[in-house]
Amino acid sequence: MSSGSENNMSPEHLPNEQDAEGTVAVPGADHPFADPGLPAHQPRKQDIDEKAAKRSERVVAFLFLLSMLATVGFIASFVAFPVDDIRYVWPLGHVSILHVMLGVTMGIALFCIGAGAVHWARTLMSDVEIADERHPIAADEETRSKVFADFQQGAAESGFGRRKLLRNTMFGALALVPLTGVVLLRDLGPLPEDKLRHTLWGKGKRLINMNTNEPFKPEDIETGSLSFAMPEGLEYEDHDFNTEIAKAALMLVRIAPDEIKDQQSADFGVDGVLAYSKICTHVGCPVSLYEQQTHHVLCPCHQSTFDLSDGARVIFGPAGHPLPQLRIDVDDEGYLTALGDFEQPVGPSFWERG
The missing domain is CATH 2.102.10.10 (Rieske [2Fe-2S] iron-sulphur domain)
Incomplete structure (x- = not known):
């Protein structure tokens, strides 16, 4: 850079850099990179209408129940369909009906758990954005107290303790899904029988x-x-x-x-x-x-x-x-x-x- 261009560069054109006297230039309110802050919170329908909240709760519970039924269907398919039962399934062609049923039922079970959790978070859990400053890894007592308080507040706002239908159906779905892996142990080899x-x-x-x-x-x-x-x-x-x-x-x-x-x-x-x-x-x-x-x-x-x-x-x-x-x-x-x-x-x- 030439000396002329250096003379044309003033401190106000160097945001967040030290000027000649060693002070830091902080952008003003009219600076193009100023922090705009968080937008005003817009309440959702479920936040102001308890009937809408109940509808969302029923949807989430239905998804968890559907996951449980799909898991039961997975286990029933494993028992009901022999692996050599080959049928035509469009558009897959001739495939083992057992493999199709296992894939469909397990897919539904896992999808419904994920969809239920996402719908719960988007419609019933708190969506208020919170900005927090970075802090050292080693937290002091005040910070630890704040973390515990934030956790308790988040648990309360999630409705986990208050909405027992959601909590219980979620536990049921999560408890049944691992059974699909237990049943799949049979595929380690055919049953020897005698x-x-x-x-x-x-x-x-x-x-x-x-x-x-x-x-x-x-x-x-x-x-x-x-x-x-x-x-x-x-x-x-x-x-x-x-x-x-x-x-x-x-x-x-x-x-x-x-x-x-x-x-x-x-x-x-x-x-x-x-x-x-x-x-x-x-x-x-x-x-x-x-x-x-x-x-x-x-x-x-x-x-x-x-x-x-x-x-x-x-x-x-x-x-x-x-x-x-x-x-x-x-x-x-x-x-x-x-x-x-x-x-x-x-x-x-x-x-x-x-």
Whole structure:
């Protein structure tokens, strides 16, 4: 800036800056940036007409009640509609009616709580604007007293204590909405019902070699060998093959009868051929590492070790239960068949397991 322009700049043209004598220039009433102050308060209809206030109160209560009904509808939809009930819903197309109902009911429940709170604040709570000066973070006793007084005044002006209908319906809506999250816990996975206790094995089902896809005969299994079988009727092309084989996978071992320590295991087998679940009872890994001299089988995931000559008893590792054994026999054509399902649930332990 040139010296000429500096001479043309007078103190009155420098608002809020110090002049040559060190005093602060404060804008006057005619200054273009003067503080206009707060406009005069205009009362709302609800402030001067109690009937209008009661109407607003009923509207807010209705919204809170509608939220509660929507929450109940959310829970009822979860029970009433199966997830695989697919219907055409315009404009969404073919969708699960359960997902649509959950979205609609939860949306209504949350929207009505928000709309009710907003309508309450805009029509019934005090709308008088208050200007307050900034103050240091560490408040003195006078400031703290003022804060508490302002809070009590705000609570009184909100009608929270006086308008019990609003207060109670709001509490009801807020208490019910969290139930939607509790119900949604079911979507962490399908309810197991009794699926964990049953597999595809059943009386008369042949043991199918998973390598050749042919049924086993006792002579197909050599002493000291380990073979793997699946139930008759299960095909690799089946859409649920992986789900079913994860429970029904079987391993066959042949042990000399005089080396079998557990008599029940021998009774469940045929000529030293024993059939055990391949699924580790720790976290469900496939058990497959067999040592024929000791008859021990090892899970490769966490080294749980089972003694197949002693009812697949756990001798090392974190597994909590022996491998379930399948009772087998030979049919009229000489093929190995199951005499039923496993007597214990296969795979990892769960708290209902007997």
